[in-house]
Amino acid sequence: MSDNTEATTYAGKVIIGLTGNIATGKSAVMRLAHDYGALTIDADKIVHELMDNDATMQAAIAVAFGSEVRREDGRIDRKKLGEIAFADPTALQDLEAMTHPAVGKEVDARILASKQDIIFIEAIKLLEGHLRDICHQIWVTRCSPQRQLERLRVCRGMETEVAAVRIKAQPSQEEKVAQSDVLIDTNGLMKDTEAQFDIAWARLPDPATAEPMNRLPLPDESGQNSTKPLTARQASPKAAAPKKAESEIPPPRLQPSDRPEDLQVRRARPSDIPSILLLIQKATDGKVQMKRADLLMALSERGYFIGQVGAEISTVMGYNIDSQVARIDEIYIHPLEMATQTGKAVLEDIEISAATHMGQIIVAFLPQDAPAPIHELFAAEHYVPMPFEEMAKGWQTAIEESQTEGTDTLVRLLRDTRAG
Template sequence: MSPFENKYVIGLTGNIAVGKSVVRQMLQHFGAYTIDADGLTHQAMAPGAPAYQPIVEMFGKFIVDGEGRINRPLLGAVAFAVPEALVKLEEIIHPFVTQAMTALISRAQQRVIVVEAIKLLESDVASMCDTIWVVDATVETQVKRLMEKRKLPLEEARKRIIAQPPQSDKLSRAKVVIKNDGTVEDTWKQVQMIWNATVVPVVGNQMPKSVPTMGTQPAAAPARPAQPQPQAQPPARPAPSMPPQPARPAPTTNNVAARPVQAAPAMPPAPQQRTVPAKPAGTSSLTPKPNVVSPLSPKTEVGIRRGMPNNAEMIAKFVTRVTGNAVDRMDIMLAFGQKSFLLALGDNDAVIAVIGWTVENLITRIDEFYLDPNVPRDPVISALVIAVEEASRELQSEVSFIFLPKNVAQDVVQAFVVNGYQPLNLSQIKFPAWREAAHEMVTPDTVGLMKQLRADRIMKPI
C-alpha cells in the first residue's frame, strides 16, 4: 500500500519501447498526476544537479560533451555494455529521483498518481504504489520502435532489450496488463476501460480541475461554446501558427495505419467551461476580411475546453480548414499519445483556435498552435495561455516554453509577450536542466519564448 495519505498510486512499468509514456499521457487525460521517473533521472544528471558530479567522477570526463553536459547516449552505451557499470549508475541516481518523487507526490493536489519507471519493480519505488500496471509489447514491436524513434541500429536495439530483466518478471507482478502492439486508439480504449473498472470505483472521476472537458456532443454551457479539439499541425496561411507538418506519431507507438474504428466512448459530462472576456474584434490586427463572418463577435467571451480523443474528427476538420493541409482523425489520435490539446470556442460553438502542449519533466512545451484567421488574436491567445498555465501549474510545471515559426506575424509574438513570455535566450537560462531541455527543443526555423511558472524547483542545483 502507498504510504501517501489520500493518494492512490499506480506504478506503471514495462521494458524498453513497450509504450509506457503513451499510457502515462492517456492517464493524465483522465485526471491523474503523472511522474516520469526516467525524466527525473535526466534532470538529476544535468550540470549542477545532484547526480552530475558523482557520475562524471565514476565514468570519467569522456562522457561530457563540449558544452559540459553528460552525453546520455554515450553513458547509456557504456552502462548497458557493462552490467556492473549500470548498477553503479543506478546507485548514484536512484536516491535523488526517489526524493524528488516523494516531494512531487506529497504536494500533488490530484488523488491519483502515476509513476512511470522502467526499473520500478527493481527499486524501492514499488513500495510507494497501491497497484502495478505493466505495458506489454512483442520484441518485434520493441525493436521497430527503437529503430524508428531512437534511430538505433538493429543490433543495438536488440542489445538494449536483452540487457533488461525479462518482461515476464514484470508481468508476473502486474495487477493490470495493457497490450500495446496495435494503434493508439486500441490502447486508448484499453486504458479507458481499465480506468473505469479499477480506478473510478476507488477514487471517483478525477478529471483535471483547471480546464473542463467535452464529450462527443457539446456540453450545455451558459451561452458559450463547448467542443474540444486537439491539434496536429500549424497553419500555412496568414494564420499565426506553426509551419505545416504532418502530425507526428507518439514516441513509442506503432506507426501503422489504422483501419476505421468506432470512436472511443464519450467521457463523463463536462463541468462548466471557464470563459475569458474578449475584446472587440476590431482591436486586433487580424480583422475579418470583407464578406467573411467572424466566429467571434465583439460581445462574445472566449470559451476554453480540453480536447479529448473522442473529439479527434472534429479537431482534424478544424486543422484541415485553417491550414489547407489534409489532417484525418488518426493523425489526431496519434498526437493524443504525445500531448494535450486545448480549444478556444467562439459563437455557435465554433472552434476558433487549438493549442497543443505537454508537461514533461516539470517543463511545459507549447509547440502547436492553430488560429482561425478571422478572429482577433489578442483575446484568444490570452485565454489559451491562461488555460495552459493553469493546467501546467496543476501538473507542477516549473517553466513554460513556446515555439513558433520564424515567419510568424509579430503581433502573434506580442500577444504571448503581453502574457509574460520573453524571447528565449539559451545562454541566459540559469538552470541547466531548463537550458538543456530548451536546447533539445529549439530549431533554426522557430522562435522560442519562455516564462517561469514556479519559484521553487524540485531538482535543486548544488
C-alpha cells in the first residue's frame, strides 16, 4: 500500500475516465492504455470482486434483496441480483448506494499505490457518480448497433436475440457522447481505433503540471467494508505437482534477461494475422482452426504477445490482466525448440507487464496435452501448481471465470496478498 494515504489530492497524476455502451470497444481502448504504460482500473469489475469476496457486502445485499441472491459459498449470484435490480429503478439505486462507496475506496487506494502517472478508469456509470469529478478528461467509445451485435456474438458468445435485447436496454449512446472530451469511434479496424487513441494520448496533459484532482470522498470508519476472504470452496482444478515453497519463489522480474539482437517480443497487430494463423496450424497439427475474422475480432478485445527471431514468429500467447490477476492462454510455440528462446522471452515480458500493473499473480492455462517442452518452460519461469483452496478469493474467481475445459492451471506468484 502506498504511504500517500494522508494526501488530499492525486498530485502528479492525470486521470482519464472511460465509458461507453456495451460492446463499443472500451476493452480495446483500455488495452491500448495498458500497453502505453497507464494504470487501468475497471470500476465495474471491482463491484464483482466485492460481491465475490467481501462478507459484509454480501450479507448486506442478501438482507436488502433476499437470501436467494446469495450462493451457498457466500458469493452473490449476479444473474439473480440483476433480475431484481434491473427490473426496478429504485432497487438499482439502492444497490448502487451500497456498492459505490466501497468501489470509490478501492479506486482511491489503487491510484495512491500506483507508480504510473496516467490512470484510466472504466465505468459504465462513470458520468453519474463521484468518479467523474476526479477525471481530467472523459473518453467515450461509440460504434453502430450492428457492430455491437457482432462483438457480442463473436467475442462473448451471445445468441443474437439476447445480444439485441442487451443493446436496446441501454440508454442512447449520444447521451454519453455529448459529455465526452474525447470520442473514439470503433466502427473501423483496430488500426483505426489505434490511430484515434494515439492522437488523444499525445494531447494528454503533462502529469507534472496537470491540476491535482481532489481525492474521492471515502466512507467513514463505521461505513468501511471488510475485505477478508471467505472460506475457500472445495472444488479444485487439477494440480500437477506439489506447491513450491514460497521462500523459493523469486520476486517479480522488472527487466528482461539478455537476448540475441534479432529476438523480439511485441504485441500482435492485425497485420500479423496470417503469420499467427499459420503458427497455430503448425503448432497444433491442424487441430485448432481459427478463422481470420474471429482472430481479427479477438485482437480488438484482448492482447497477444508475439515472440520472433528475425521475421519468423515462433511463439504466440494470449494475455490479459483484470482485477490484478493476469492470465495466459492460447499458448502456441513452433518449433518446440524455440520454447527456450522466444517462449522464455515472451513469459519474461508478460511478467514485467503484470508486475508493472500491480498484478498479484499470473495464471497460465496449459492444455492438458501440452508437450513436455512447454511444461518445462513454465516450470523454469517459476510457474507452479497452487491448491485451489489456498488461493485468495479473487484468484479463485478469476480462474473460475477464465479456465476452459481441458486445461490445467499454473501460477506465478507476484504479490502475495493473502492474510497470514
